[in-house]
Amino acid sequence: MPLSCSQLSVNYGRRRALHGFFLAMEKGEIRALIGPNGSGKSTALQALAGLIKPSEGRADIEGVAVASMSRKAIAKKLAFLPQQPAAPDEMTIAQLVRQGRFPHVGLFRSYDRRDEEAIEWALESTGLTGFADRTLRELSGGERQRAWISAALAQEAGILLLDEPTSFLDIGYQVEVLDLVHRLSRERGVTIIMAIHDINQAIAVSDRISLLEKGELRFDGEPKALAESGLIEKTFRVRGRFVEVAPDKPPHFDVELTKLPQSKS
Amino acid sequence: MNTKASTVRQPSPWVLPAVLTLVLISFLAAVFLGIVDIPARDVLSALTGSGSPEARSIILDIRLPRIVTGILAGVQFALAGLLLQTITRNPLADPSLMGVSQGATLTVTMFLLFTVYLANPDSHSVNELPIAWLPPAGMVGGMIAGGIIYLLAFRLDLSPIRITLCGIAVGAVMHALAIGLIAGWGSARIEIILEWMSGSFYARTWDHALFLLPFTVVGFAMLPLIYRPLVLLRFDAAVARSFGLSYRRQFSLVLLLSCALAASAVGAVGPIVFVGLIVPHLARFLAGRHFPLVLPLTIVLGAVIVTLGDLIGRLAGGAEEIPIGVVTAVTGVPVLLALLRKIP
Numbered sequence: 001m002p003l004s005c006s007q008l009s010v011n012y013g014r015r016r017a018l019h020g021f022f023l024a025m026e027k028g029e030i031r032a033l034i035g036p037n038g039s040g041k042s043t044a045l046q047a048l049a050g051l052i053k054p055s056e057g058r059a060d061i062e063g064v065a066v067a068s069m070s071r072k073a074i075a076k077k078l079a080f081l082p083q084q085p086a087a088p089d090e091m092t093i094a095q096l097v098r099q100g101r102f103p104h105v106g107l108f109r110s111y112d113r114r115d116e117e118a119i120e121w122a123l124e125s126t127g128l129t130g131f132a133d134r135t136l137r138e139l140s141g142g143e144r145q146r147a148w149i150s151a152a153l154a155q156e157a158g159i160l161l162l163d164e165p166t167s168f169l170d171i172g173y174q175v176e177v178l179d180l181v182h183r184l185s186r187e188r189g190v191t192i193i194m195a196i197h198d199i200n201q202a203i204a205v206s207d208r209i210s211l212l213e214k215g216e217l218r219f220d221g222e223p224k225a226l227a228e229s230g231l232i233e234k235t236f237r238v239r240g241r242f243v244e245v246a247p248d249k250p251p252h253f254d255v256e257l258t259k260l261p262q263s264k265s
Numbered sequence: 266m267n268t269k270a271s272t273v274r275q276p277s278p279w280v281l282p283a284v285l286t287l288v289l290i291s292f293l294a295a296v297f298l299g300i301v302d303i304p305a306r307d308v309l310s311a312l313t314g315s316g317s318p319e320a321r322s323i324i325l326d327i328r329l330p331r332i333v334t335g336i337l338a339g340v341q342f343a344l345a346g347l348l349l350q351t352i353t354r355n356p357l358a359d360p361s362l363m364g365v366s367q368g369a370t371l372t373v374t375m376f377l378l379f380t381v382y383l384a385n386p387d388s389h390s391v392n393e394l395p396i397a398w399l400p401p402a403g404m405v406g407g408m409i410a411g412g413i414i415y416l417l418a419f420r421l422d423l424s425p426i427r428i429t430l431c432g433i434a435v436g437a438v439m440h441a442l443a444i445g446l447i448a449g450w451g452s453a454r455i456e457i458i459l460e461w462m463s464g465s466f467y468a469r470t471w472d473h474a475l476f477l478l479p480f481t482v483v484g485f486a487m488l489p490l491i492y493r494p495l496v497l498l499r500f501d502a503a504v505a506r507s508f509g510l511s512y513r514r515q516f517s518l519v520l521l522l523s524c525a526l527a528a529s530a531v532g533a534v535g536p537i538v539f540v541g542l543i544v545p546h547l548a549r550f551l552a553g554r555h556f557p558l559v560l561p562l563t564i565v566l567g568a569v570i571v572t573l574g575d576l577i578g579r580l581a582g583g584a585e586e587i588p589i590g591v592v593t594a595v596t597g598v599p600v601l602l603a604l605l606r607k608i609p
Binding site: 082099106 | 553
């Protein structure tokens with residue numbers, strides 16, 4: 001199993017951000033992590049990536065405890081893209097993407113053909129080949145986001161963690177990113193877990209969904225089962241219904257643009 | 266466009282040779298020019314070991330050790346500035362902002378107070394000052410300041426802005442203590458403190474150069490080790506760690522290295538303001554997108570600027586030469602302002 005965790009709990013000071021989170025992912029699986037703001041999605045991803053120390057429980061990559069692995073060993077297996085990462089403005093896309101090879105080249109080894117090929121592939125997959133020489137300052141929000149995804153791809157890790165990869169992108173780039181996620185999973189067997197706000201995108205692209213609320217796991221299962229559970233309305237405090245778009249496709253959540261009366265008070 | 270050409274960067278062909286030529290010119294100018302007019306022919310014969318004893322003494326015992334000490338100190342200041350600016354992700358970071366200079370000032374003041382004043386309370390007698398001990402004394406203070414910042418940084422989880430604030434706070438406290446000591450002490454010997462504090466190469470000997478040399482050598486030896494981490498340390502910790510960097514280890518290594526470089530240089534020549542701040546900016550400006558050039562340019566420009574600055578100070582001031590620290594501060598401000606205009 002590429003990625004799993006059990007009883008994962010994280011505290012920030014006295015605040016409990018994540019409690020007893022568990023997950024077991026198959027190779028090539030796409031998992032969406034949904035939940036209201038502050039429900040612990042980012043915390044869960046960071047704990048899985050070994051970036052924050054859980055107060056309880058453990059995360060495993062291929063059965064090995066993340067806590068026992070070096071950063072370099074983790075980076076070879078798992079790439080993590082945080083929300084809105086910052087980078088020096090004068091850095092070019094090519095330079096940023098090259099950093100993704102660090103776990104492979106280390107401190108001294110020079111970049112060989114394999115590395116250059118990985119960089120080329122990462123740029124190509126994100127449609128940035130022609131932009132490689134532009135500095136990050138010159139890019140639009142969508143291009144910058146793709147540059148970061150490209151850097152994560154250059155790591156050639158079997159597991160990809162994305163924290164809201166489609167936020168701040170226009171609908172065209174959102175679809176492009178989701179399309180890329182789908183291709184990576186199906187063509188390369190990359191295991192992907194992403195925090196995402198758009199419920200319909202989550203339902204459309206993922207094999208399984210984890211729903212978080214106030215740090216607790218409320219649901220773990222297939223999109224269809226989530227639609228039938230009625231949990232979306234309850235957790236997000238909205239009214240809406242699931243509409244069937246096509247018989248072989250997952251349903252679409254149609255939200256009413258007025259809130260439930262009790263949430264107004 | 267093909268990616269091969271865009272991912273394998275060709276360094277700009279003219280920048281490095283141009284700057285290296287500048288090193289040679291400034292070095293030669295510093296050797297040949299001085300307040301004592303020595304004909305070029307005599308300088309050459311002094312360098313080869315012949316020539317008049319006066320010329321040999323001026324060239325070999327005064328000018329050369331001074332130039333070499335200056336180059337080593339300049340390179341160390343510039344490197345320390347680049348490293349500090351990188352890990353704090355703060356374009357204003359330099360050894361003075363991070364408290365290293367102030368720590369050194371404090372220990373030099375204390376050292377003079379204890380060795381001179383306590384041994385001989387008559388404040389107006391001019392007795393033999395233990396000048397040879399100033400470099401190690403200053404270095405200890407700089408390292409102590411660096412150590413405090415390092416410990417605070419670890420407690421605060423290495424957040425760049427907090428580290429910068431710690432550096433400023435530690436520097437302010439140490440500076441206040443040093444000024445307090447000087448004010449309370451009040452004697453003819455303040456002059457030596459003031460001269461040291463303004464940053465000067467005056468009367469620097471081969472001993473100073475030899476004192477600095479191991480630090481420069483160790484600094485250079487570490488560069489290949491931190492070359493790639495330096496790029497990654499410019500990202501957020503979460504990003505750098507995701508790319509496989511042992512953030513804590515590399516951060517500590519770079520912070521300690523920059524403190525050692527800065528503290529030893531401050532000890533030897535006093536706090537030369539602005540070299541650590543300006544030179545990395547100048548290097549970045551000249552390098553532009555050619556990222557890999559920033560480090561070599563910083564080193565080379567550190568040597569050039571200090572050599573030229575000292576030469577200007579020597580020639581412009583006449584018999585009462587202007588300390589290098591004053592020259593770099595006065596000329597550094599317009600350079601900084603010009604560079605700031607280029608940065609959007």
